[in-house]
Amino acid sequence: MKLKSIMVAGIVDDIRRIFQVLTEQSRKIEHKTNLTGPQLWVIKILKEKSPMKVSDLARRMYLHPATMVGLLDRLEAKGLLKRTRSENDRRVVFIDLTVQGCELEINSPEVVQNLLVSGLENLTGQELKNISGGMEQVVAILGAKDIPPQLIMSAEINAPKRRRKIG
Amino acid sequence: MKLKSIMVAGIVDDIRRIFQVLTEQSRKIEHKTNLTGPQLWVIKILKEKSPMKVSDLARRMYLHPATMVGLLDRLEAKGLLKRTRSENDRRVVFIDLTVQGCELEINSPEVVQNLLVSGLENLTGQELKNISGGMEQVVAILGAKDIPPQLIMSAEINAPKRRRKIG
DNA sequence: CAATAATAATTTGTGTTGATAAAATATATG
């Protein structure tokens, strides 16, 4: 049982390291693309699933709707996404990536991605199979969490998130 | 050979998913701790290695020294880190986490961490061994990159990084 | 059906943070 907990700790630590490398890379990308963290974050979310309503995006990012509008304005000005008013409900606005925005997302993580790909390609099929299986289990663990954590997201959504106080 | 590339793609995709979950979590933490992304980023770097010189921190985060000073001011005001002027070279200032800053870092990633730990603990020893081996290989791939990428970081460091232009 | 309430997005107003340049200060090194 001791060995097991050590292995778990090691895995968690590895994940943390991977995360740090990726975060650092992400940060470089922000510089390279002239996008800020939150902006890149919007793009990534849209890459996952789009179109999305403005309110859904705000919820997903834990932001006040007004903040979201500002972010969208800037990204739209850069031609990375476009707004489309819904036909069914003329109050809602759908957000979509433009071709340009899509390309950006495709290009941006290339650095790490290429590194990973070329590194992985040097491994044997069996090694890849092991890694793949392991990753899927980790994803399952995290993914399981991704669904139920704040289920229906009732009341407190976009509740006046406590203002950041300093000093 | 076809299967191999598919597996590689799958692994890369899994890593991307893990990264997204962790980023989202990180974002929640920012809200909870009343810290911003860059601020939390400083804490994490210091957790990895401290004390660090102001200039080293700036390099590490690709920030202008003046930006770094501002960040440090705010974190110092919150009592999360402290400055200490070097004895050898009275120009340099060392940055260290305070107890409070250390505790914050310890507490903050607990959410995902606990989730991961409890999830992993349900796996068998063999499964853990596989995952562990796989993770280490990924870390090795990324780690190999972490060292040589911009080796000595000569001239262009903190060069007047192009100002973000909009519209 | 008309008045009212609720919802979705935006506008307006205000403040903080992040980011840089340029200059200043202090110290070290040739």
Next chain:
DNA sequence: CATATATTTTATCAACACAAATTATTATTG
């Protein structure tokens, strides 16, 4: 002494973040 280095100060601006009010639309209810 002159030059380089490490940090800080000053000044400036964009970006982020929120509250409160506004507009447009949909849903409810009397």
